[in-house]
Structure formats: C-alpha cells, structure tokens
Amino acid sequence: MPLRSAPSPFRSLRDSSASDPVSADHDRRALRRLLRRRRRALDARARHQAALALRQHLLAMPEILRASHLAFYLPSDGEIDPRPLIATLRRRGVHIYLPVLRPLVHNRLWFVELRHDTRLVTNRFGIPEPALRQSAQRHRRLPAWALDTILMPLVGFDQQGQRLGMGGGFYDRTLAFTRHRGARPTLIGLAHDCQQVDALPVAAWDVPLDAVVSDRAIIRPHH
Numbered sequence: 001m002p003l004r005s006a007p008s009p010f011r012s013l014r015d016s017s018a019s020d021p022v023s024a025d026h027d028r029r030a031l032r033r034l035l036r037r038r039r040r041a042l043d044a045r046a047r048h049q050a051a052l053a054l055r056q057h058l059l060a061m062p063e064i065l066r067a068s069h070l071a072f073y074l075p076s077d078g079e080i081d082p083r084p085l086i087a088t089l090r091r092r093g094v095h096i097y098l099p100v101l102r103p104l105v106h107n108r109l110w111f112v113e114l115r116h117d118t119r120l121v122t123n124r125f126g127i128p129e130p131a132l133r134q135s136a137q138r139h140r141r142l143p144a145w146a147l148d149t150i151l152m153p154l155v156g157f158d159q160q161g162q163r164l165g166m167g168g169g170f171y172d173r174t175l176a177f178t179r180h181r182g183a184r185p186t187l188i189g190l191a192h193d194c195q196q197v198d199a200l201p202v203a204a205w206d207v208p209l210d211a212v213v214s215d216r217a218i219i220r221p222h223h
C-alpha cells in the first residue's frame, strides 16, 4: 500500500493533532503499527542492499565526514541497519556511541561508547545495548550535547523531517534541551524508504530532524 501516492487516512493528521489530541494519539498508534509491519516485511536481501545504499548516502554527507563522536543504534524490528557504516567509521578511528535505557530516570537515554571491550546485553525491548555495569562508568559515556551527530532510528518520517518513533518518547526527552541550548548535535533520522508518509502529526515535544536519510534519498527539510 503506497502511502505516499494513494489517498490515506493519515493525510489530514497534521490538522487533527492540533485540534484533537486524543484522536491524533490514536492515529499515531495506528500509523506506528502499519509502518512497523511494513519495515518488518522486507526480506533479508532487500535489507542488506538497503543497508549498503544507506552507507553510501551517509558517507557523502559533511555532517558524517566531519564528526568524530557519533551516536548510532543497533537495528531491531525491521529498522534500517547502520552497522556497515559503523564498521567503516570505526576503522577510521571515529568514536561510536549507542543508546542505553537509563536506570532510574524515566524514559531517557545515555549514549555509551562502543569499544572493543564493550559487552552487549539485551534490554527490556529485546534490543542489544552496552551492559549497565559498563554504562554506569562515566568515562564511557558522553552527554547528548557533546555528540557531533546523532543517527536516530524511526518508525515513520515525512518530507518536512518530522519523525515518528517507537512511542516511548526516549529520544524526544533526551534531546529536549536542543530547543533552548545553543550548541546541539546534528540530528539525522535513518529509515527504509517504505517508512515515508505524506505528513506526520506534529506533537509539541517532537524534536525536528536536520535530515532523514533512507536507502533511496537524503531528505533535508527546509525550516
């Protein structure tokens, strides 16, 4: 079902989110389900090709080439796989960080460096992340504001660079400071092409992205 070209029940979402938060919330959940199913439906070959195409696009971007401290994620639930680029950048000596669910602080992330001695464990969502024992060591982490670039997983995106995540608000909460502070990391969403929709509902807490990169294109919103 090509959401972008066919008339879709989500076309009018942007208006409804402003006037009717309850129905907008319902729409977000329905849209999440649809798009998660769609990205999971890609087969292994399509996924592998998409991962390589993604690496090519990202390696053409100054925000990637200039960065020395970048946050990535390990793919889950059909997310586009950034590991080919992680491998390339690590060979170049770039510092790579992964999101870790913070203990005690509700729905926020730490960014913990991926090193040769990093031990990965599965978190409560089934996603591998650096073990808490290591993550708790301050010298292994960087605060979000000190990262050059953060590559974010997403469930859906639109041409304006709006992002729909898994629904926990983890990235939105962790990056809320970017609204006030001067220096901020470049925020880039990564997705399969099939995760693009016409227009996403915008929530007040949504942090706008500087770019979305898919296996097909680099999308730079104008705001």
Ligand SMILES: Nc1nc2c(c(=O)[nH]1)N(C=O)[C@@H](CNc1ccc(C(=O)N[C@@H](CCC(=O)O)C(=O)O)cc1)CN2
Pocket: 073, 074, 075, 076, 079, 099, 100, 101, 109, 124, 125, 127, 153, 154, 165, 166, 167, 168, 169, 170, 171
């Ligand atoms: N690869 C990856 N890592 C990531 C994220 C992500 O989206 N992708 N996150 C981005 O935020 C954080 C984890 N956030 C998540 C939020 C919800 C669910 C999830 O699957 N929820 C289930 C039900 C929850 C449950 O089992 O209790 C669901 O909605 O079906 C997964 C991850 C941190 N790490």
Ligand SMILES: Nc1ncnc2c1ncn2[C@@H]1O[C@H](COP(=O)(O)OP(=O)(O)OP(=O)(O)O)[C@@H](O)[C@H]1O
Pocket: 028, 163, 164, 165, 166, 167, 168, 169, 170, 171, 172, 173, 176, 203, 205, 206
């Ligand atoms: N800065 C914030 N402060 C407090 N609550 C927030 C903030 N950002 C998001 N939330 C809460 O988190 C919940 C989930 O937000 P949303 O649906 O936008 O998540 P998401 O962006 O899809 O998920 P994620 O960022 O984890 O990938 C919302 O109910 C919202 O109230």
